[in-house]
Structure formats: structure tokens, C-alpha cells
Amino acid sequence: MTTLTTKWRSGLLYAGVIAVVAYCLAPFYWMLVSSLRPTTDIFDTSLFPSVVSFDNYRAVFDPAQGFGRALLNSLVVAGITTVLALLLATFTAYAMARLEFRCKRLILTLIIATSMFPVVSIVVPLLKLFTDIGWINTYQAMIVPSMSFALPLAVWNLTTFFRQMPDELEHAAMVDGCTRGQAFRKVIIPLAAPGIFTTAIITFIAAWNEFLIALSMTNKPGMQTAPVAISKFTGATTYETPFGSQMAAGVLVTVPLVVMVLVFQRRIVAGLTAGAAK
């Protein structure tokens, strides 16, 4: 009797697990399958492509689409944003986690509050400003507004990581004659490297996925980032949406992120949940 109910229970649990995985992966799988269909049977709804074809991928890298350039733009914008945000955030987060000073709680609250800010509220005025000073279609016009969400995200994540490290580490270093600066550089930074790395990944993904800023600040195809470029892919005629190549490009933009996520899943989960559960 009991074994039967436990069997039922574990069966139900596995069904639940499968449902969760299916829910998460099915749409992504559909993107992958559609991208591998030849253009002629793109509207096929079978679960596996009858013929695997890389036509769509070739179409993505057709020089007329300028997709290679868009990938490069994305890499530059997201990369520089991440590096700048991490650079500033490491110092600030260290102060937030380790030093005692006035208004600390208020300052951290303000920084976190900024990350919840509607991006459009800064895009509208900055669009006008950047139009006036001729910054439209430049990298800095995308990097500067991106700092508004990347920096708070990085500060918040890193503060949690630094807070998890025991105080005794620096105390020991300082007893051994290090200054606080040396303790930070020689003890804390190397030990916090995993945390810094995770924060970098999370920040990079956020910057890589940004759409509104990139859409507003560019009007030249050569300066668009990958998400904007893909959303503007054109088919042979105006009325034909090139779903095949859009799916292929979507796979290309997502796969690096998925690989990163799979490799570093443990750390990313720790980073994402750091703020919520202590």
C-alpha cells in the first residue's frame, strides 16, 4: 500500500519535472528545428525536419543582411558596458559590503532602485541630447544609457558576493601588515574572482539582450546590434517575413548565451538568487 503511493508520488514528480523541462525547452527547440528546415518546407509542423538544411544559416550571413557586423556591434557594446560596469561596481560593492559609513543603506537602496527604472524615461531625453551633439549611430550612444541598468545590477550582485566572504580574511592580511588597499587587491580580489566572473556573465547577458536603447539610438543598419538587426531582417518581398533566417539568426545569437548558462549554471543561479534569498 505504502509502496504503491510512493510509486505514484515519484511518478507524478517525474511527470512534473518533464513538464517543467518541456515548458522551458519546447519553444527554443521549435526555433532550432525551424532554422534547420529548408525554405520550402518552413511551414512544416513535424517535430523533426525531414531534410536538414543550412540554407537559413547561409542566408543569415548573406552580406546584404549585414549580420556579421551586427554581431560585432553587439559584442562591442555589451563588452564595453560590462567592463566599465564591473570596474566601477567592484570598488563600490566592496565599500558596501565591508566599510561602515553614513547613509550606506540609503545609497544602496538608491542604486538598486535605479535598476528598476523604466529605461524609456532616460532614452527619450538622451535621444534628443544625442541627436543634438551628433552621437546617433555611435557606440557611446548605446553604451552610456546601458550603464543605467548594468551598473546597478553589477553593484548589487557583487555586494552580495563580497558580503559572503568572511571578514577574517582581510583581518588576517592586515594583521600580517597589509594595508586595506593591499588586502583588497591581494586577498579579496583573487578570492572573489568567481563572484566577479559570474557578475560579468549576468551583466553581459543583460547588455547583450538590450533592445530599446539600441533601437532608438541607431538608424543606420551598419550600427545596429544583433537583436535590432534580426528584428529588421527583410525577405525577398516586403510581405514575406523571412522566418527561416530569423530563426537561424535567433539561434546564433542565443547559442553563445545558452552555452555560457550551461557551463556556469551553478554560479549563475547563485548570482541571480543572491539578492532574493539570504
Added chain:
Amino acid sequence: MADTKIPPAAPVGKREPSEPASRRRTRGRSRATAGSARMAALLVSPTLLVLTIVVLYPTLMALNESLYGTKGLDPETGFISATEPFVGLRNYADIFGEAGERFWNAFWNTTFFTVVTVALETLIGVAMALIMHKAFRGRGLVRAGILIPWAVPTAISGLLWRWIFNSDGIANALIGHQVLWTTEGFHAKVAVIVAEVWKTAPFIGLLVLAGLQVIPKEVYEAARIDGASPARQFWHITLPLVKPALLVAMLFRCMDALRMFDLPYILIGAQKHSVETLSMLAQNEASNVRFGPASAYSVLLFLYVFLVALAFVRLLGADLTGDVGAGGRKRKGSRIPALRRRTEVTT
């Protein structure tokens, strides 16, 4: 934000032990922090400076800009103006007039999307978390899978769902009849909600799972000995203890849903009445060089977001900053972190 009151800057180096228990710092830290105020200023000011430039200054600019009209025919003088005329609060007043229809439509769309998506995400997310928490085998696989919707860029997920919801797409094939999902109408709202919930429910699941994992097993054992049914255990133990994690997750989702842009913009399109959100409206006005109204809309959206965040923090007690300045994890106190945090919030 619930208690941003700063404890009176205790003289660094000799802290009285008579501080309220909830604010007690770990002992032995004070010496290390002597003279740290200047260093803190040095370390924190670059971030504050950058945020002032990229957030505060544009916000003030938007406030100022919202008081100006658009270039063009000046209705009072009849001349064509080369500069934007000062119109005072007219951009705001217009919301209550004829031009207000588009604003209120965007406002209700935004509110509708936020309420519906966050409610669905919370239900699905909590269910996912409970499943993942119970499952021992395959947990790594589930956790990897659950991160994938989060990692897919929103713009790409918009394209993906437009393909799924295409008139000849898989969604129609599955339900067996033709719905033109991406045309104007209520079904367009449904399409946006489905796509949004797919992408973000796993995120809530992840945060709730983290909250579940810190609940000690003993609590459940005690409840079982006392004869509590699984339903009662969930209602009286699990839910109260994951509430802090869940509230923070919901707050983040709300803030994110209120500024929704990418998904309806790509999935359905710009200037579509049934899915236009406030962000889309402001961006559309700005890209048509109507900076005055655009700024007014973005200021109103900002206020709306601010009020919702305030309501979360004040009414529900969502605590964002956690243990700031409170000595981190290893503090003595209640064995259940969530409980400890709850008492802190209410003080």
C-alpha cells in the same frame, strides 16, 4: 526601502552594545573600519557620479522637456516656430483631453499586462519551484533547462513567438483552428502574455527555489509529527517562509512588466492599439521628434513605476537591501533566515 532610516552614525571604533538587536553588527569589525569613511567615499563616488550622469540628469532633462511642445505651427501666433514652444503643463493636461485616449489605452494595456503576467508567473513559478525542490534526480538538468528562457534575448523570444503564433504556425496547428494572433484584438494580448510568461516564470521559479532551500527540514518534521497535512504545511510553513524571496521576485517582475517594450513591439508591432504599452508610446513619440509629449509620458511612467515599487515595499514589506550593514550571513539570531528578515522588515 522599508526602513531607509540610517542608524545615527555611530562613532566608528567604539560602538555601544546598546544598539537595537536588529542592527547589531558583528563584533570585531569596528577596528577594521576605523577611518573608512573617506575610503568609502572614494570607492562609492565614481558609481554615484556615473549614475547621476546616466540616470538623474536625463530624468531632470525629461522633466524639463515635458514642459515644451513640438516644433511646427504655433497655435497662438500662427507662425512656424524653429524652436519648441514652452507650453507649461499642457502635455500633462492633454492626457485628460482628446489626445488622452492613446495614453489611457497604453496605461491600461501596461497595467493589464503587468497584473496578468505577474499573477501567472507567480503561480507557475511557485509550482516549478516546488517540483524542482522535491526532485532529487535530474535537478541539474532542470536547473539548466529553466535558465534557457531567461537567457534567450527578449527580442529573439518576440520573433520566436511571432513564428509560433504565425497564421500557419505551430500554435494554430496545435489548437486546430485559425487565429490571426498577431493582428489587432484581444488575441494579440494573449500572445504577448503567453510569450512573456514563458520567458519569466522560470526566473520566479529559480528565486523561489532558493527561498525553499533555506527552510530547515526540522520545521516540516515537527509539523508532520503534529499532524499537519501537506496542504496545511504548504500554507502555514512554506508560503510564509518563502514570502520574502517571492516578494522580491514579484517586485522585480512588476517593475520589468511595467516597462515592457521589446516583446509587444516585435511580436505584434509598433502603434498597435491592443498591445501598445507606455514605453512603446513614449518611444514612438520620441522617434517622431515629438519630444515634449514623449517626455511627459515617460515622466508619468516613471511616477507609476515609483508608486508601485513604494506600494510593494510599504504594504507588503518587500526588502531589497537585505542585511546591509548587518554583518552578513553569520549573524547570531534566529535559525531561520527568512523569519529573521521578516522581523527586521516590520521593525
